[in-house]
Amino acid sequence: MKNNVIEVKDLYKSFGSLDVLKGVSLNLEKSENLVVLGKSGSGKSVLIKILSGLIKADSGKVRVLGYDLNNINRIEMQVLRQRIGFCFQSSALYDGMTIAENIAFPLKYAVKGMSDKEIMTKTHEMLEAVGLENKKNQMPAELSGGQKKRIGIARTLVTNPEIILYDEPTAGLDPITCVEINELISEVQDRFKTSAIIITHDLTCAKETGDRIAVLLNGVFKQTGSFDEIFNSNPSGEIKMFRDYNFIEKTQIAPKIELQNF
Template sequence: MREKVVEVRGLKKSFGDLDVLTGVDLDLYKGENVVVLGKSGTGKSVLIKIMVGLLTQDEGIMNVLGDEVSNLTAKQLNDLRLKIGFSFQASALYDSMTVRENLEFPLVRNVKGLSKAEKNKMVEEVLDAVGLLQTINQMPSELSGGQRKRIGIARTLILKPEIMLYDEPTAGLDPITCSDINNLINEVRENFNTSSIIITHDLTCAKDTGDRVAVLLDGVFGAEGKFEEVFNNPQDQRVKSFYDYNFIV
């Protein structure tokens, strides 16, 4: 039996009169990439914010690595977050730090007693994994958008997370760079043995990276399965219109 690393059941979240999630069910298995698709404002990012304890659900279960997130103490939540890598849409690099300093920052905050040589080895390892070892002494302002995205992923990987959360990983990138990022997401899964949830509205990203895709419609998953199963003959007109709205290479 496959090991389940995330289990979501009956998840609901509202903001005032706005019902964002109205009963979400989702499983993520060890070593799997699951893509959550949806138009802007459908609650994709709300889902992963609940997953890391940045928001709390109104109803339902959010079980991550065996723990109900909403029941964790502050220390337990911090410990859980160290096992989850969060790749932000805007990369979230510190502009005043070099690439090396950006990657050392989570080590300094979370891993005590590392020597300078050990930190350097860990930094070089993840930079090499994303193909950007040559940028180690550069500033973020000197990097392209795709390079900053890769460095952001490298900084997340340096703590060896069990789960990766990608928030719109290809947003704002040209098609060639998007393809490179999609390939990197798959390489990360293979090389770092991660399980991943990829939040996107980019169907090419979904097709290239997802073992399964789940389409978020009106606060619930309206369709779920392999990409071809979901989109080759969609039963829901909203799924078809979402497909038609996007361009598949």
């Protein structure tokens, strides 16, 4: 067995009569970026919410950093959560706090024994890492979508997590900002040696950030491998549709807009 930080086997989750995950299995190796690619409503976000302990699975084995999430007590969960980070699709920044307070929040209330000076230094370091040190006294409402994503990533990194779970990191962003966020995700992996699961439906994001891709369709993984293995080797069925849709979106719509402006 390789050095797996996450192991999931035969995971099932339903909401009422809706079966969302129907026997999902996956492994995440240390320092690996795994992209989970899938349509909206395919259960991607549910999967990482189960991995972070926000939702309980109906059945199946889930091990994160050696902790069995089916048999974990509250104290162990608190310890585990300090070792994993979660970047929300909406960034989920605290509206009532400044950017610096947002980043300092986990250090102040989750990590014990840090002085105010240490918290300030670490906060400043994280703001520098995401290139937004000049925004520290602003409120979240004053930031753009891309800046909010960066602050979300900074807040996640501040506790030095071993695993980061990104939920649609490029959703709702313009193409240039998407590229910047993709670069930031790869930079985080190189600089902080983190492992990550990146949930997305954006093929560019998947290609730029993923060491390995897993395609989740209708609650099961249809295919797993490198980007080229999945999309450049004559895919069929839904995976082909997925690829074609993404390429249409990126190559055909853009020139139309250009012509209109012209």
